[in-house]
Every structure is written in C-alpha cells, then in structure tokens.
Amino acid sequence: MLFAQVLAVLIFVVMFLMIIMDKIERHYITLGCGFLTLLLVFGLGLHSMTAVIKTLNVQNIFTLDFWYQAGEASESSSGINWATIIFIAGMMVMVEGMARVGFFRWLCMRIAKLVNYKTVPIFITFMIMSFVLAMFIDSITVILFLAAVTVELAQLLDFNPVPMILAEIFCANLGGSATMCGDPPNIIIGTSLGYSFADFVMNTGVIAAVSLVVIVVFFYFAFRREFAGNKDKKIDISKLPTPESAIKDKVGFGISTVIFLCAVAMLVTHAMTGLTVAFIGLSIALVTLVTSGKYALEVLKKVDYKTLLFFIGLFVVVGGLEQTGILEVVAGFIGDVSGGNAMLMIAIIIWVSAIASAFIDNIPFSATMIPVIDTLAKTQGIDLSVLAWALSMGTDIGGSATPIGASANVVGTSVAAKAGHPIGWGEYCKKAVPATAIVLVISTVFIFVRYL
C-alpha cells in the first residue's frame, strides 16, 4: 500500500507542477498522469482491477440514478465524475449556440443603451450582469464577451476599460460561486456530494449576493476617479452600434434565448423534477444541435474538448489519491491541526483553499479536497454541507485575487492586453486582493454565524 501511496502522491505532485509550468497543454498532462495512475498506482501498486473500474466509473452512466433521481439526491460514487463532464459539455454546446447568433454581444449593447451609454451606470450594470450571467454560464464565456464589448465601448466613449474589466472579472467569479453550475468547483462539489442547484443558491448564493452589494460599492469607490472625467462628455448615440446589429441570425437568436431560459428553469427546479445535471446538460446540447441545423457541426467544433479531457485525466489522478487512502491522511492532518474545533476547521478550509486557488488552478484543488472534507465530516462530526460551502467559497473567491487565479482572470486580462491595455500583477492585485479579502471575511463570518 505504501508503494502505491508514494506513486499516487508523486504523480499528483508532478501533474500539479507541470500544470503550473504551463509548458505542455494541461489536458495532455492530466491524461498522461491519469494513465500513469491506472498503470502504476492501481496496476503495479495495488494490483486492483476493482480500483480501476471504480475510478473509471463508466458503469455509473448506465444507471437510472445518473439521469433521474426520484428521491433525495445522493452522493455519487468516486472516480471520474461523468455528470460534471456531461453537464459542462452540454453547457458548452448551448453557449456556443448562443454566441453564434450574437446573444452575448446583443445583451451587453442592450444594457449599455438602457443606461444611455453613461460610463458609471455601464460600470455598475456590467458588474451585475457579469455576476448574473456567471451564475448560469461559464465565467470564461461571460468575460470573453463582456470584456470585448467593454473595450469597444471604451474606445467609442473614451474611457479606460481596465477598471471595468477588473470589476467584471471579479463579479464573474463571485457569480460563479452563487450556484451549482457557475464555477467548475461547484459543479464538482454538487455532483460529488449530492447537492442541488437550490442548495447552492440558498447557501453560497446568499453569501455571494450579500458580497456583491459590498463589492459593487467597493469597486465604485476604488475606481470612481477613473471615470470622473467622463461625466460631462457628450455622446453622439447615433454613431454607436445598435444592439440589434449584434444579432447574426434572428430565428436562431430567438431559439437560443428560449433554450437558455429552459436550461435555467431546469437547473432551478432540478431538485423537484428529479432531473440530474447530466440529463440537463445532455438534453440542452441535443436541442441546441438539432435547432442549429446546418451550423450544428460548426457549434460542435467550437466546444472546448480539451477542458473535458483535462477533467477526465484529473479525476483519475485524484482517484489514485482517494483509492490509496492519501486523502484520508490529509483529512486526519486537518482534523489534528484544528483539534476538532469546527470554527478553526472551517477557517482553514476557506482561507487555505482561497490562498491555494489564488496561485494554482482551483479545479484540481477542489476535486482533491472533496474526499478530504467528506472524511472530515465523518470523522470530526461536522455537517458536510457546511464544509462544502466553505470549500466552494474559498476556491471560487480565492481565484479572484491574482491574474492567474481563475480562467476568467486570464481571459479578461488577455482581452485587455490585446486591446492595448496590458495589466500587470501589481495593477491587478492592488484592487483584487482587498476585494477578495472582503468577500472571504464576509463568507467566514456568514458561515460561522449561520451554521455554527
């Protein structure tokens, strides 16, 4: 067992280091390390075909529970979390369908027009829009479109887009923490531990909503001087692109909007209807592809299959740690350090997750931590859901602190740089670190007061 444990840790550490070094595409890294886990940890170390089958977890897809859960949502088995992968793939197809018809650009332009193209109202409404969209759509897509429109509006209305992009990125990450489908760690936490969309909204959603109010005020005061000069500028609205000009396919636009609203409705009610996120992901993908007609292949080609492969490899590597009992050792260590004190344990989970997520990818981190908190709940007698909300807020929000902490940050700063506004670490962290600390303090206090 010790040999298998050493191999599992070694593969995991190498995987993490290689992801950080960013030399090889990350899906190759996780798939390669996943293969090594199957071969060395399960084959050579454990001599266990059962561990391989359990980790590949394919049999799970062919059970009714995977698609429909009549009763209370139950904890899924360990190994590859196919529900997460199918759901994310489905959402990617839907989002590509929406992007093809110009939905996101239309929405941004519509809101800018609604506030008469005034800089400060655009700043505030775009933060809120970023939060709301990221509750349902992956934050990369949200920022990709929002930052692009922000850059375009900044050129037309002559303001500095950097403060707005930084605020949008932060709010996208915050919005992602509010729901089960917003940020990948939440999807993994939800599907692994059996929590529903409503569970997230009633817990992390409330924390995120309270934080949003504080953060909008914070960013307004932090950046108000940047926009002070734009107040009295006269804008010739006739020269600005109309929201309608963003729509590339009117029929497709209508269909995409309906599919999106249906997806939201299905997600909000999935605990009541019993439809699992895997079912929702698959069905919205199929409907999007069928209604895309001749564009179906184009939509399918744009799906980020590399991220899906990254997830598959990652789950296998984490499965190696799980099957060899390493994560139980980590859980035992956290339990010892906190001396069984629930407050200390939660604080450790939130703040360590946040600090780690500020520098490393929060997806592998959260995937690794899920079995850890599961063990902690069983051994230390703390409600698992409280630990889950702590992990969710820590990983989702911690990533906001630095330019590399979350995918949205990378995409947002890249869009800004390509538009002639490079954002260095200093400029980014100056406002993002205090904002992150504020939300983490709110989260910690909220969890202490509400659950302990």
Add this chain to the structure above:
Amino acid sequence: MGKQLIISLSREYGSGGHFIAAQLAKRFELPIYDHNLLDEVAREKGFNVQKLNKYDELPKKKFLSRSVRGFSNSPEENIAMMQFDFLRDKAKSGESFVVVGRCSESVLQDYEGLISIFIIGDREAKIKRVENVRGFSRKAAEEAIARHDKTRRDYHNHYCDIKWGDARHYELCMNSSKLGLERTIDFIETYIKERTEK
C-alpha cells in the same frame, strides 16, 4: 525594389548588431523595425505606446503566467504576439524591411526574401563597446551584457522552437569584432547583394 528583401538581424548585447542593422537599412534604403516596432503597432491600432513599452522584448514570467484556451494573462506574451502579427502582416503585404530581434528569423521563416543574420562579438570588444556607448563602468558593462543576453535568450527561446544564436538556424553568423563594424557591414552588404541577385 522588385523582389522582397527582409533582413532579420539578431544580436548579442554589445556586439554592435543594432548599429549594423541600422546601417544596412540605410544602404538598402529599407525601413527598420527595432524599438520602434511597438510605436508602429500602437500607431496602427490606436494604442498608447507608453503602456506597452515596459513589456517589449521580454520573456513571459513563467510562474506568474497562465494560459487558458489560447489566452494568456502575460502582458509580455500578448505584446510579443502583437509584434509577431505586425511583422507577419508587413511581410505578407510584400514590404521589404530590416528587423532587429523579436524572433523575426522564426516568425518570418516561410518568406523567401528572408535573410537571417546573427551577430556575436568577442567578450572584451563587447565590454569596451558598452563602456563607450553607454558610459558604463567595466563592471556595469559586464553585468549589462549578462543581463541583456539572458533576457534576449529567454525571450527568444520561449516563443521559438530554435535556440537563440544556434548557428544552424541562421543564414549568416558573424563575429563583428574580427573585421570591425564598418567592414562587417560591407561584408554583409556584399553577401546580401550576391544572395538577392542569385
């Protein structure tokens, strides 16, 4: 000029490579892209060049950078890509020009009109040149040479498959200390004329 001529000149710090490139540009009556490349990019796209300058010709900071779906947070990398695209566009338009560094021998390797040159120099000669041109002390000159060459190597090797200064990947490699700058320029000029008349 009928045929396209792109002179890509890479250089060790203190070798006089930049001076050689500027003289070649004069002799062949070609525009030169060096530090001004960013000015050109900024002018074309309507950017404020002062925001970009501090990231010019620098390698990306390995542990402070991350890529997601082809996007990178690194200002250095984004600005390098902008410059590479600018060079590609210029080359594609059929323009002839001289370009100093910026991975141009790799970025423009598919163009028939490309002549890639790497200029090195003897250590003592480089130190003397940096002392004279920059007014540095010997120690400062040595440090500047080590620092700039490391930066250029890191920058180049991050974006290119070939190694900076590897003679196998340049058409012409010359030690400017052997003939002196003027005669080195004469030699390269003759070579380019021979090569383009071929």
